[in-house]
Every structure is written in C-alpha cells, then in structure tokens.
Amino acid sequence: MTSTFTDSSSAAASHSGFERSSLRFNPSLARNRWSFLFTSVAATFAAICVLPLVLVLVYVLIKGGSLISLRLLSELPPAPGLDGGGIGNAIIGTFVVSSIAALIAIPVGVGGGIYLAEYSAGGWFSQFVRFGTDVLSGVPSIICGVFIYGLIVSTRFFFDQSYSAMAGGIALSVLMLPTVIKTTDEALKLVPNELRWGAFGVGASKFVTIVRITLPSAFSPIATGAVLAIARAAGETAPLIFTALFSPFWPEGLFNPIASMSVLIYNFAIMPYEAQISLAWAASFVLVVMILAANLFARWLSRLTST
Amino acid sequence: MAKFGLDFLTTSNWDPVSERYGAFTAIYGTLVSSLLALIIAVPLGVGTAVFITENLIPASVRNVLGMMVELLAAIPSVVLGLWAIFVMEPFIRPLLAVLHATLGWLPFFSTTAQGPGMAPAILILVVMILPIITAIARDSLNQVPPELRQAAYGIGATRWGAILQVILPAAISGITGGVMLALGRAMGETMAVTMIIGNSTNFSWSLLAPGNTISAMLASQFGEADGIQVSALMYAAFVLMLLTLVVNMMAQWVVRRLSLQYS
Numbered sequence: 001m002t003s004t005f006t007d008s009s010s011a012a013a014s015h016s017g018f019e020r021s022s023l024r025f026n027p028s029l030a031r032n033r034w035s036f037l038f039t040s041v042a043a044t045f046a047a048i049c050v051l052p053l054v055l056v057l058v059y060v061l062i063k064g065g066s067l068i069s070l071r072l073l074s075e076l077p078p079a080p081g082l083d084g085g086g087i088g089n090a091i092i093g094t095f096v097v098s099s100i101a102a103l104i105a106i107p108v109g110v111g112g113g114i115y116l117a118e119y120s121a122g123g124w125f126s127q128f129v130r131f132g133t134d135v136l137s138g139v140p141s142i143i144c145g146v147f148i149y150g151l152i153v154s155t156r157f158f159f160d161q162s163y164s165a166m167a168g169g170i171a172l173s174v175l176m177l178p179t180v181i182k183t184t185d186e187a188l189k190l191v192p193n194e195l196r197w198g199a200f201g202v203g204a205s206k207f208v209t210i211v212r213i214t215l216p217s218a219f220s221p222i223a224t225g226a227v228l229a230i231a232r233a234a235g236e237t238a239p240l241i242f243t244a245l246f247s248p249f250w251p252e253g254l255f256n257p258i259a260s261m262s263v264l265i266y267n268f269a270i271m272p273y274e275a276q277i278s279l280a281w282a283a284s285f286v287l288v289v290m291i292l293a294a295n296l297f298a299r300w301l302s303r304l305t306s307t
Numbered sequence: 308m309a310k311f312g313l314d315f316l317t318t319s320n321w322d323p324v325s326e327r328y329g330a331f332t333a334i335y336g337t338l339v340s341s342l343l344a345l346i347i348a349v350p351l352g353v354g355t356a357v358f359i360t361e362n363l364i365p366a367s368v369r370n371v372l373g374m375m376v377e378l379l380a381a382i383p384s385v386v387l388g389l390w391a392i393f394v395m396e397p398f399i400r401p402l403l404a405v406l407h408a409t410l411g412w413l414p415f416f417s418t419t420a421q422g423p424g425m426a427p428a429i430l431i432l433v434v435m436i437l438p439i440i441t442a443i444a445r446d447s448l449n450q451v452p453p454e455l456r457q458a459a460y461g462i463g464a465t466r467w468g469a470i471l472q473v474i475l476p477a478a479i480s481g482i483t484g485g486v487m488l489a490l491g492r493a494m495g496e497t498m499a500v501t502m503i504i505g506n507s508t509n510f511s512w513s514l515l516a517p518g519n520t521i522s523a524m525l526a527s528q529f530g531e532a533d534g535i536q537v538s539a540l541m542y543a544a545f546v547l548m549l550l551t552l553v554v555n556m557m558a559q560w561v562v563r564r565l566s567l568q569y570s
Contacts, residue, residue, distance in 0.1 A: 031465050032465075034465075034467060035465055035466055035467045038467040038470075039467070041354060042354045042355070042357050043358060044354075045354030045358065046355040046358040046372055048351055049351055049352070049372075049376055049379075049441060050375050050376065052379060052437075053376070053378060053382070055390075055394070056379075056386065056387060056390045059390055059394055060386060131559075135552065135555060138491050138495075138551060138552070138554075138555035139552075140494070140496070140522055140547060140548070140551055142497040142522045142526060142544075143495065143548050143551075145525075145529075146525060146529065146540075146544045149529070150541070231381060234383075235381075235382075235385070237383070238497035238522070238526060241526055242529050262383060265385045265389055266388070266501075266502065269385075269388065269389045269392055269393075269502060270392075270502065277393070281389070284385075284386045284389055287383060287386060288382060288386055291382070291383065292378060295377075295378060295381045
C-alpha cells in the first residue's frame with residue numbers, strides 16, 4: 001500500500017498493526033521459498049527410494065517373466081554350456097527347505113511367545129529371552145550358516161551326511177525364530193484381559209484359556225508374522241550356501257544336498273553361460289512373485305484383525 | 308582362533324597357499340562399505356519418512372509409497388545382487404569413470420572402474436537398508452505427540468520450521484536407533500555384496516577397485532576351505548558377529564531410552 005492512496009479498510013488495518021496484504025500467500029517470501037525447497041527435496045528423496053523397487057520389479061518381470069514356460073518350471077537345469085532346461089528341482093527344494101524351517105520355527109516360536117506373554121512374570125529369565133531374541137534377530141544370516149555348518153554339517157550329525165536339506169532347514173529356522181517369537185508375544189499382549197478374566201470366571205484352567213480363548217483371538221497377527229517369516233526365509237541365500245549346498249538333480253531325500261532357487265540364482269549369476277544367467281532371471285521371477293504374494297497375503301491377514 | 312593373534316586384524320595378507328591370513332582388507336571393506344552406505348541412505352530414508360508422515364500429499368499416495376518401501380524390504384538380496392550385476396553396474400560404470408577422471412588424484416578414486424567393486428556394492432547396500440531406515444523413522448515420527456506439532460504451528464512456525472526444529476529433534480532417538488539397526492544389517496549383508504564387490508583379497512584404498520567384506524569372504528570361500536583356512540574364516544566370522552552384536556546392543560539401548568521418554 002502506498003501512502004498517497006489509502007482507503008478505509010487499509011487504514012484500519014495499518015492502525016491495528018499489520019498490512020492486509022501480509023495475509024495473502026506470498027511465494028517470494030524467504031520462508032515460503034525454503035518451504036518449497038525442502039518439500040521438493042523430500043519429494044525427490046521419496047522418489048529415489050521407490051525407484052529401485054520399480055526398476056528391480058520391471059527388470060525381473062520382463063527378463064524373467066518372458067522365459068517362464070511349463071518346461072522351465074518342470075525340468076532340471078542344463079549342464080554348463082548347454083541350452084534349455086529348467087528350475088524344477090530348485091522350486092521343489094525351496095518348498096522343502098522352507099517347510100522344514102517353518103515346521104521347526106513356528107511351534108517353537110509360538111510356544112516361546114506364549115511363555116513370554118502368558119506364563120512368565122517378567123522375571124530375569126523372560127528378560128533374558130527377550131534380550132536374546134532381539135540379539136538373534138540382528139545376527140547376520142551368514143553367521144547362522146556358519147553356526148549350523150559347525151554344529152551339524154562338519155560333525156556329520158544326520159546319518160553321517162554332511163550337507164543336507166535338513167541342515168539348511170534348521171539354519172533357516174534359526175533365522176525365522178526371532179520374528180515368530182516377537183509377533184506371538186506382541187499379539188498375545190494385545191488380547192484384552194477381559195477375555196482371560198471371562199474364561200477364568202466360567203471355570204477354565206490356564207491352559208484351556210490359552211488354547212481356546214487367547215490364541216484364537218490372536219490368530220491373525222500371529223499368522224501374519226509367520227507368513228512374513230516364511231517369505232523372508234524362502235529368499236535367504238547366505239545360510240544355505242554351505243548347509244543345504246546345491247544339487248543339479250531332483251531332491252533325494254531330506255538328508256542329501258538339495259537345490260533351492262536362491263542358491264541357484266547366486267551360482268548361475270556368476271557363471272559365464274548365457275543359458276544359466278537366463279535361468280537365474282527366471283528363478284528370480286518365480287521367487288519374487290512368490291514372496292510378494294506372501295507379503296500381500298500377510299497384509300490381507302492383518303487387515304482381517306483391524307476390521 | 309587364538310593362534311592368529313591380533314595380527315589377524317591388522318595385516319592385509321590373505322594367502323591360502325602359504326597359509327598366512329590377515330583379515331584387514333575384509334574388515335576395512337565391511338566398515339567402509341556399511342558406513343558410506345549409511346551416509347547416503349540416512350538423508351534419503353529420513354527425507355522419505357518425513358514425506359510420508361507429514362501431510363504434504365494425499366493420504367492415499369502416502370500409503371502407496373509406504374507400501375512400496377516395505378515391499379522393497381521383502382525382495383531377496385540375491386535378486387538385488389543379480390540386478391546389480393547385470394543392470395545397475397553397467398549403468399553406473401560411465402558415471403564412476405567420470406568420478407575417476409575428475410577426482411582421480413584422491414586415493415579413493417585412484418583406479419579405473421572396471422566392473423565389480425566397492426562403489427556398486429555400497430550402492431546396493433543403500434538400496435537394502437533404505438527400507439529399514441524409512442520404516443523406523445516413520446514409526447518414530449508417528450509417535451511424536453500431536454501436541455508438540457500443534458504448539459509449534461500455534462506460535463507461527465512454518466511447516467518446515469516445525470518439522471526441522473520440533474518434530475525431528477523429538478524423534479531423533481528413535482531414528483538413531485533405526486540407523487544403528489540398519490548399520491548392523493549393512494555389515495552383515497552377504498549375498499548382494501558378494502555378487503558385486505569383486506571378492507579381491509588385495510587391499511586397495513580406491514572405492515572403484517574390487518574389495519571384500521567379511522561376509523562376502525565367508526560366502527565365497529567357506530565352501531571350499533579346509534584345515535587352517537576354515538579356522539581363519541571362523542575367526543573372521545567371530546569378528547563380524549562381535550561387530551554386529553555391539554552395534555545392535557547400542558541400537559537397543561538407544562531405542563529403550565526413547566520409549567522411556569514418550570510412554
């Protein structure tokens with residue numbers, strides 16, 4: 001506002017201590033410029049964060065998806081230098097090893113979680129278990145592999161067999177355990193105490209309360225945690241390289257080396273043969289689709305509780 | 308293990324033929340790759356977390372972004388490694404060559420980029436730890452009491468004034484805990500790094516030359532090692548475990564201090 005021209009309202013405004021134009025958004029102000037700058041920086045960062053996911057998915061879907069055929073899913077990998085073949089044994093192997101891991105980790109983990117949430121009175125032992133779980137979840141997966149190698153593979157624990165599907169499954173179960181314990185523990189803590197009191201009130205024992213009332217009401221978060229843990233285990237490679245090893249043949253029982261998709265990708269990606277590399281892309285496609293499906297399934301499971 | 312003594316940690320001579328082992332190359336590689344990855348990933352992750360917690364964009368877009376970052380965490384590291392070998396590394400090689408041409412007088416860029424090496428490994432580590440940092444930073448930003456934000460707006464702070472001077476400082480201990488967890492993850496990360504770092508046992512200051520990390524060394528050598536080499540690798544595994552243990556315990560300590568503050 002200029003001093004030579006004043007109307008009544010601006011006069012009133014200047015009397016009360018501010019100019020009316022200052023109420024309008026002025027993009028050239030320093031603070032608005034800074035705001036704009038920071039917002040665009042944050043937006044750029046977010047875009048950079050999402051970019052790898054999009055790029056990886058696009059490449060895996062295009063390079064791997066174009067190779068998928070019934071033959072690829074059902075045949076053995078070719079000898080080095082030859083064309084054709086498939087990843088059938090690796091798909092079966094991944095299922096076998098993950099199932100072994102799930103069969104070990106889910107009962108033990110859910111049991112541990114029940115103990116922590118329902119039985120322990122918060123003494124030093126449960127503190128110790130919680131601390132141990134947290135530490136275990138931070139242990140690098142390769143260390144798990146080295147540990148199982150030392151414990152089972154090098155001692156020939158199972159029927160004098162060194163590398164075996166069983167050892168691989170046990171190594172993966174060590175990785176899954178912390179996730180399962182933690183989600184069970186937290187899911188049970190969220191169950192309202194009124195439910196337990198009600199069960200006690202009609203004369204149920206502690207065990208019956210847990211099995212019939214508490215566990216069913218905490219089912220979907222526990223299942224979500226278990227599915228996520230299995231999905232993570234299926235993609236793990238490091239613990240399998242020197243426990244389950246690899247095998248170019250069909251699985252020969254639980255106590256022999258077994259192929260898995262993740263180790264197949266690792267082994268074939270560093271080979272100089274075109275056929276192997278394209279098999280690695282195809283295996284990535286199958287693995288990524290399986291894991292993303294498991295994640296979406298877990299999301300759907302967890303939405304079941306919130307509604 | 309005791310046989311190698313402390314020399315194991317400081318010498319860089321890894322020679323299975325004459326049975327002399329020093330893990331300095333791998334320990335240096337582990338520390339440098341994870342710290343540099345952290346330096347790149349922290350601003351990106353925290354920036355993204357701010358972007359998807361503050362109301363800069365509609366809630367539906369924010370949810371999709373958050374979900375995508377979580378899905379990125381679910382992609383197996385071996386698939387990321389495959390992608391890094393065949394897509395990312397050829398793509399960034401010209402950029403690294405420019406870096407070498409302009410900054411070649413620094414010891415860190417003193418060799419030409421010729422494929423696998425430390426720099427692509429650092430970048431793939433960034434991709435792997437971004438989701439962790441973003442998720443934890445987002446959770447701690449969401450836990451900041453709404454009163455703080457309202458008070459900041461009430462006394463006339465701009466949006467970014469409130470974020471930078473009130474909300475981020477209030478969430479800083481949770482974010483620090485997440486950063487420590489990410490550091491532990493980066494140090495232990497194996498597959499993607501093994502596939503792209505080049506697995507060289509020769510020490511080099513240059514980030515563009517092939518290097519090694521403890522976990523990559525374990526993955527690539529443990530299978531065919533025997534005798535004293537197994538012991539040396541076990542020693543290296545022990546060092547790695549100790550490093551990650553310390554980092555994770557510090558992370559938990561930091562996180563516990565946060566939950567005391569705002570519960």
